[in-house]
Amino acid sequence: MDNKKKKVVLGLSGGVDSSVAAYLLKEQGYDVEAVFMRNWDSALNNDILGNPTVEDEICPQEVDFEDAKKVADQLEIPLHKVNFVKEYWDNVFTYFLNEYKKGRTPNPDIMCNKEVKFKAFLDYAESLDCDYIAMGHYARVRHDKNQSYLLRGVDNNKDQTYFLCQLTQKQLERSLFPIGHLEKTEVREIADKLNLATAKKKDSTGVCFIGERNFTEFLQNYLPAKEGKMMTLDGEVKGTHIGLMYYTIGQRKGLGIGGAGEPWFVIGKDLEQNVLLVGQGFHHENLYSDRCTVSDVNWISDEPLTGEKTCTAKFRYRQKDIPVKIKWKDKNELIVDFLEDVRAVTPGQAAVFYDGDTCLGGGFIDAAFKDGVMRQY
Template sequence: MKVILGLSGGVDSSVALKLLKDQGYDVEAMFMRNWDSATNNDILGNPDINDDVCPQEKDFQDAKKVADQIGVKLNRIDFIEEYWDTVFTYFLNEYKSGRTPNPDIMCNKYIKFNAFLKHASTLGADYIAMGHYARVRHEKDKSYLLRGVDSNKDQSYFLCQISQSQLRHALFPVGDLTKQEVRKIAKDANLWTADKKDSTGICFIGERNFHQFLKNYLPSKPGEMVTLDGKVVGHHDGLMYYTIGQRKGLGIGGSHDFDNAAWFVCGKDLEKNQLIVGQGHDSEYLISNRCIATDCNWICDIPEDGKAYTAKFRYRSLDNPITLKKLDGNRIEVFYPEGVRAVTPGQAVVVYDGEVCLGGAIIDSVYMNQERRKY
């Protein structure tokens, strides 16, 4: 049984590779180059790169060292064009629309479980494997996506848009482990990446300044910051830089008309280019109890209208009890009567039936009873 694993140069995929080899699979690794760092370093305005090796190239070198340690072949493939067309363009278009996208979900859908899978198939792979903290249960006629054992690291949320046919060819070797167990395996095996720091943020941005990054691709359109009743309290740099519920970086203060309570983002008025902010009891405006979501993707079983499920509205959020109703145009209406804070358009609502991730959809509009929130 031949398996090709996506080796990123991080500890999770390194341990996944070792586990597959130890389990007797005919395994190879493949490093994906999804972003042209060498070309974009100047565009991205990253002054921290002060040597001749970009972070992506360092990741490849780490992956090569791990593959050599374990004794497997490492392939290298460029998906730069595919990534730009299906992930980065989506990312920019969502921000242009005032929404907050999740590019990792689209990267899994279009790159890791589509372009990668197709290329691995040309190399004779029966399965592909990734270092995600998720599990898969393969049955005779259907495969089920399950939460990872480590609830703090569970990444099934990011896999909500993959298809049944993609999941049928997927393995997740570290899904039954905690992060601590993964680190221990890496250290016991003296893997090169055993102590490597986990990557954070959006993959193609990395440690760079997010505002500066967006300015290189989208023109800023400054405007007013206003309270829920329309009083101007400051100015914003561009609606794309802010997300619902955000508290840091607003730069509001010093007014005698308001107390010293923290300010936060309550919503966005795209027509007026205004950022709506609030304090204290204004936080109630962040609570909603239903939303409309589009681009539904059901991995294994289609959820039933009115049946009790749980859902996550962003990565690492708590499980929220929901029911849903299917609408036309591949849309759903999701009801969460207990109320949820800062449900944000552009993010995913991911539906679970116990341990099984059924799939999800992209949040489009948010409501409290009949009132549509200005999110």
């Protein structure tokens, strides 16, 4: 392939990963243009909610844009600034809030990739007559004649295929991941050698619209909370919770339960009674399950899943691979049987399936079971 004839539109975030991705694409001979995505606008979103009190001091998009511009200028790449605030609000943030209303624990990064970075962004990039889009994700893609395959990034600690599990063939076949073959340390070394403006920049953490601010305080601006009892399975009241939405299965911090013995953990939720179930010990039996159901499944391969398949799964980011057997319950829901008990399988989180290095796809956990009995998650 003559890369000089291929145009790539890159998502340039103002971070070191996408900066090095831009450099590598140019080195490979592609015609590169960059886009800075503006996905969050506190002033606009607060007007929608009639809530002027939420501040956006810890998501400095203007600083990120200036860093992206410095890198684009240094690499002599055209840079566009595009507003995807409405798409993000409609398809990511609304989903985020609705999941919390249901007492579930959502993963907005997955929806951001599905609806914004590889959908709204792709639509915009196509208006620029691109052949491919590219992102600074730690993942790889193999484009064969008939289909494309999503592969884990070489850096196991940074692999981001978990967050890309909802990508379709149409999105994947137009995508490149220029740094997926590199370790993070190698990316930093390249940025240092080039003296890129982002070379020393700290990696971003958390969801972009929350940043590093207090999560509970942020959520309280958007969803009213209802206090309730914090109880053990045998009915002993251990305290008061501030709202079920603020807790996730397996959580230890923030419960305020002291005393002798092992630490206390969230082991379940009773939504009807507004009760947070708690238990002592990391290995509390109620934290473990041997099956789950998964809906909104995206199967990446053109080769359909038929019958029962043995593969591995991750039920949270950076979790070790779990051997599982999967089969369809109906057209859009999978039954996932674990070959070993798994701790804190949490409704709302993603279940992502792998065959070796190949990401097969994923969906969202609806319920977890142990010995055929559904957990109160």
